[in-house]
Amino acid sequence: MRVLGIDPGTVVVGYGVVDSNDGQEKMVVCGVLTAPAKLKPAERLSILYKGLEKLVARIKPDAVAVETPFVSQNVSSALAIGRAQAVALLAAANKGIPTFEYSPAQVKQRVASYGASSKEQIQQMVKMQLGLSEIPQPSDAADALAVALCHLSEVHVDGLLGEQSPKRKRRTT
Numbered sequence: 001m002r003v004l005g006i007d008p009g010t011v012v013v014g015y016g017v018v019d020s021n022d023g024q025e026k027m028v029v030c031g032v033l034t035a036p037a038k039l040k041p042a043e044r045l046s047i048l049y050k051g052l053e054k055l056v057a058r059i060k061p062d063a064v065a066v067e068t069p070f071v072s073q074n075v076s077s078a079l080a081i082g083r084a085q086a087v088a089l090l091a092a093a094n095k096g097i098p099t100f101e102y103s104p105a106q107v108k109q110r111v112a113s114y115g116a117s118s119k120e121q122i123q124q125m126v127k128m129q130l131g132l133s134e135i136p137q138p139s140d141a142a143d144a145l146a147v148a149l150c151h152l153s154e155v156h157v158d159g160l161l162g163e164q165s166p167k168r169k170r171r172t173t
Contacts, residue, residue: 001155002028004061004092005148006052007140008069008084011037013048014140017059018130018148025152027130028059030141041080045087052091064092065100065151067107067143102150110150122146 001021007014016030033051035044056064066088069081085101092099102110109115112125123135123142129149136142 001063001152002059002061003148003151004056004059004064005144005146005151006064006066006085006088007143007147008066008081008088009140010041010044010048010080010084011035012138012140013052013084013088014138014142014144015052015055016136016141016143016145016148017061018145018152020152020155025130025149027132027136027145030136030145032138032140041083045083048084049087049091052088053094056091056095056097061092061097063098063100063151063155064088065102065147067147068101068103070104100151100154102147102154107146107150110153111146119143 002017002019005016005018011034013033014030015033017028019026019028033048033055035047037044039047066085069078069085089099105115108117108122111117111129112121114121117125119139123139126132126142126145126149127135130145136145
């Protein structure tokens with residue numbers, strides 16, 4: 001199974017692709033898509049959407065996992081990230097690829113077995129689980145790999161339980 005993990009942003013979108021065969025995960029590629037911060041939000045989203053469309057067409061994932069925005073005290077920031085999340089979901093849905101959404105706490109729980117893990121702990125776990133010599137850079141790419149690993153863990157647990165987890169929201173096309 002090939003999973004494309006997405007860490008959405010309005011200027012930088014992290015992506016990470018992980019293949020899983022018989023429970024063995026391997027990083028395929030990771031990186032970031034960027035849009036100039038000086039552009040208007042709609043123009044940045046358009047650039048990021050086109051980049052994600054090309055990435056999805058090139059990578060051909062079996063599933064796309066997207067991190068949902070964390071809503072704290074900065075609601076406007078969460079709304080902006082939500083728009084970037086929607087762009088990622090749309091790029092996958094338009095290609096008929098199943099999409100899944102995970103909260104930051106779900107990603108942390110699945111990758112590090114602790115929902116309040118630090119960013120550094122998550123990055124170390126990504127490095128360890130994928131057998132990498134270094135933490136992937138930039139951090140947005142490492143975060144996207146964590147989202148992909150989270151989805152693979154969910155799929156594994158679902159397989160063990162023989163049912164879909166009600167904790168995960170699934171969007172299908």
